[in-house]
Amino acid sequence: xxxxxxxxIFDIGKTNKKFFLFDQDLKEVYKVYHRLDYIQDEDGDDxxxxxxxxxxxxxxxxxxxxxxxxxxxxxxxxxxxxxFVHIDQMGNPVAPLYNYLKKYPDVILEQFYKKYxxxxxxxxxxxxxxxxxxxxxxxxxxxxxxKPQTFKKIHRSLHLPQYLSFLFTGKAVSEYTSIGCxxxxxxxxxxxxxxWVKAEGIDRLLPEVVDTTTSFPKTFDRHSMSIGVGxxxxxxxxxxxxNSNSEPFALLSTGTWAISINPFNASPLTTEELRxxxxxxxxxxxxxxxxxxxxxxxxxxxxxxxxxxxxQLERGYYKALSFEKKLYQKAKSKNRxxxxxxxxxxxxxxxxHATATxxxxxxxxxxxxxxxxxxxxxxxxxxxxxVLNGDTSVKKLYIDGGFNANPxxxxxxxxxxxxxxxETTDFALGTALGAGILVN
Numbered sequence: 001x002x003x004x005x006x007x008x009i010f011d012i013g014k015t016n017k018k019f020f021l022f023d024q025d026l027k028e029v030y031k032v033y034h035r036l037d038y039i040q041d042e043d044g045d046d047x048x049x050x051x052x053x054x055x056x057x058x059x060x061x062x063x064x065x066x067x068x069x070x071x072x073x074x075x076x077x078x079x080x081x082x083x084f085v086h087i088d089q090m091g092n093p094v095a096p097l098y099n100y101l102k103k104y105p106d107v108i109l110e111q112f113y114k115k116y117x118x119x120x121x122x123x124x125x126x127x128x129x130x131x132x133x134x135x136x137x138x139x140x141x142x143x144x145x146x147k148p149q150t151f152k153k154i155h156r157s158l159h160l161p162q163y164l165s166f167l168f169t170g171k172a173v174s175e176y177t178s179i180g181c182x183x184x185x186x187x188x189x190x191x192x193x194x195x196w197v198k199a200e201g202i203d204r205l206l207p208e209v210v211d212t213t214t215s216f217p218k219t220f221d222r223h224s225m226s227i228g229v230g231x232x233x234x235x236x237x238x239x240x241x242x243n244s245n246s247e248p249f250a251l252l253s254t255g256t257w258a259i260s261i262n263p264f265n266a267s268p269l270t271t272e273e274l275r276x277x278x279x280x281x282x283x284x285x286x287x288x289x290x291x292x293x294x295x296x297x298x299x300x301x302x303x304x305x306x307x308x309x310x311x312q313l314e315r316g317y318y319k320a321l322s323f324e325k326k327l328y329q330k331a332k333s334k335n336r337x338x339x340x341x342x343x344x345x346x347x348x349x350x351x352x353h354a355t356a357t358x359x360x361x362x363x364x365x366x367x368x369x370x371x372x373x374x375x376x377x378x379x380x381x382x383x384x385x386x387v388l389n390g391d392t393s394v395k396k397l398y399i400d401g402g403f404n405a406n407p408x409x410x411x412x413x414x415x416x417x418x419x420x421x422x423e424t425t426d427f428a429l430g431t432a433l434g435a436g437i438l439v440n
Contacts, residue, residue, distance in 0.1 A: 003071040004029065007439060008064055008225075010057055010164060011432040012079035013233070014256050017053070019060045020432045021070055026440065028429060030070065032060055041096040050085055050097040057164060065223050074215070076228030077164040078236040078435040080256070081181035082136040085163035086143070086154045086205075091170070094153040097160070098139060104132035108145050112138060116196040120271050126194055127269055127280035127288065128182040135184035137194075140202050157205045161230025169216045169227050172207040177235035179209065180282025188280055188288055212284035215439050228439040234259040234291070235281055236434030241398055241425075243437060248393040250384070250420075253430070254401035256297040258380060262387035262394060265290040276348050278386040284438070292386040295343045296376060297402060302342045303372055306357070311365040318369055323411040327366055331374040338362070338371045346375075349382035370408065377412040384417070397422045400430045 006021040006029060021030035034056060038046040065072055082100040085093055109132060113119045119130045128135050133142075136159075143151045158166055159178035166172055179186050185206075187194040197203050212235075215228045237253040238261055248264040261281075266288055269280060273292075280288040308315055338358040346353045353375065362368035388394055397420050403409045404424040414422050 003069055005073050006070045007074040007076070007436045008061060008072045009432040009435045010077045011435070012077070012160070012164070014080050017056060018432065019064070020429065021064060021072070022436050026433060026436050030064065041098060045099060045102045047099045048097045050093045054167060057167065062221055065221050072223060072225055074226045074439045075168065076435040076439045077161045077230035078233045078431050079160040079164065079230065081178060081232045082134045082183070083160040084136055084139055084157045085160060086157050088153055089155045091166065095143070095150050098133070100134045100136065102133050104138070104142060105146060108142055112141055120274065123274045124269060124271060125187055125189065126184045127188045128184045129274045129277050129279055131182060135182055137183040137185035137197065140205065141200060144200065154205055156207055158207070161232060165227060165230045168220050169218050171216055173214070173229050174207050174209045175212045175214070175229050175231070176209065176282040176286040177212055177232040177284060180280065181232050181234065182279050186282065191286065213438050226439060228435065231435050231438060233431045234261065235284065237400060237430040238263060239434035239437045240430050247396065249396040249398060250388060250394050252384065252397060252399045254297065254399065254403035258294045258296045258383070258403065260292045260384045260387045261289060263289050264393060265387055273386055276386055290387045292383045294380060294383040296380065299341055299343045299376065303339070307365060307368055310359055313365055317365065321366065321369070321408060323407040327370045328374070328412060330367070331370040334371065337375060339375050344379055346379055349379060351378060351382060373408050373412055377409060377416060380413065381416045395420060399424050
């Protein structure tokens with residue numbers, strides 16, 4: 001029997017590492033899920049092991065190429081953003097894959113904004129809220145000023161999707177979606193790198209910018225294939241929807257972050273919006289797309305652990321719950337906040353949270369969980385409205401990623417966004433699919 005021709009996609013999240021094979025109709029025919037433990041960088045902070053990730057990616061592809069029923073003809077990558085891999089002339093990493101949640105030294109940040117700020121002006125120019133390490137371009141400034149010996153060894157700094165592509169093509173490139181995700185590198189009005197990048201000599205570390213649809217013919221393990229340059233995950237998640245919709249829509253792409261994306265809103269960013277973590281991404285062609293971000297996946301992870309511990313329940317318990325209107329009405333009827341958030345800052349949106357979580361006030365796990373999701377979705381609506389405001393053309397919202405399988409989260413959003421039709425999609429593979437579309 002003839003082997004099926006397939007496109008191989010690596011979809012690298014902060015938590016889950018996934019590998020898919022898609023047939024020529026872009027239907028999934030094979031998958032591998034994996035988790036990698038964090039290691040510590042030289043400062044003792046948690047980070048992804050670039051060595052372990054590299055090894056897993058190469059090994060996983062090797063195993064897929066050995067499957068007789070498939071013939072891999074295309075390969076692409078999609079990963080989380082705000083992460084650089086710094087390589088030497090031989091292509092070997094010279095620094096850890098620093099975690100974007102790592103603390104940025106205040107003194108270096110102040111020095112940066114003194115030279116290139118003030119912060120709000122810089123944020124407006126680069127469409128990047130002031131997010132310290134999450135402005136990945138500023139990681140390079142930090143390295144230059146706090147770890148000059150490491151900085152000197154860098155030949156090229158590659159965004160994570162492009163590093164994975166480089167492993168198989170040997171070609172060091174940059175592309176728009178990775179440059180455009182709150183890096184602090186791009187001047188959106190000029191459509192070029194911001195002047196600080198050249199002033200600091202950072203531009204010589206950044207390879208040429210190519211279109212996100214670029215691919216290279218290469219051979220790996222005696223198999224010839226066409227290899228894409230990779231794409232930032234949130235931008236990738238949008239592509240299947242753009243392909244299949246003629247009417248305006250918005251997308252809520254959920255995971256560690258919930259990213260609200262309105263590809264039909266090109267309005268300039270205000271300082272107020274930037275303060276609320278609203279920004280522009282760059283499309284695959286380098287056009288601005290308005291998005292807002294909320295760290296709900298991480299918040300949910302932390303709170304659910306506390307809930308399990310307090311109510312002495314098995315992990316995964318909440319996944320069996322279905323939406324019950326009665327429990328939602330009860331949560332809504334409380335005239336005070338009952339949860340203290342760890343990461344989220346409701347005050348940014350003019351909302352509040354409890355000074356401490358009201359553990360003793362909850363009747364049971366369900367009561368607590370409904371209260372938590374009620375307060376979480378209030379924040380989600382505030383974040384979504386930043387990209388929907390002033391745009392009456394959008395009547396449809398898609399939810400994809402992890403939270404699309406949470407009926408309590410989805411139904412509460414339906415209630416709170418009554419003028420918009422909400423669809424949960426089975427593009428749980430949306431991110432990987434987007435990367436597949438780019439090479440097909």
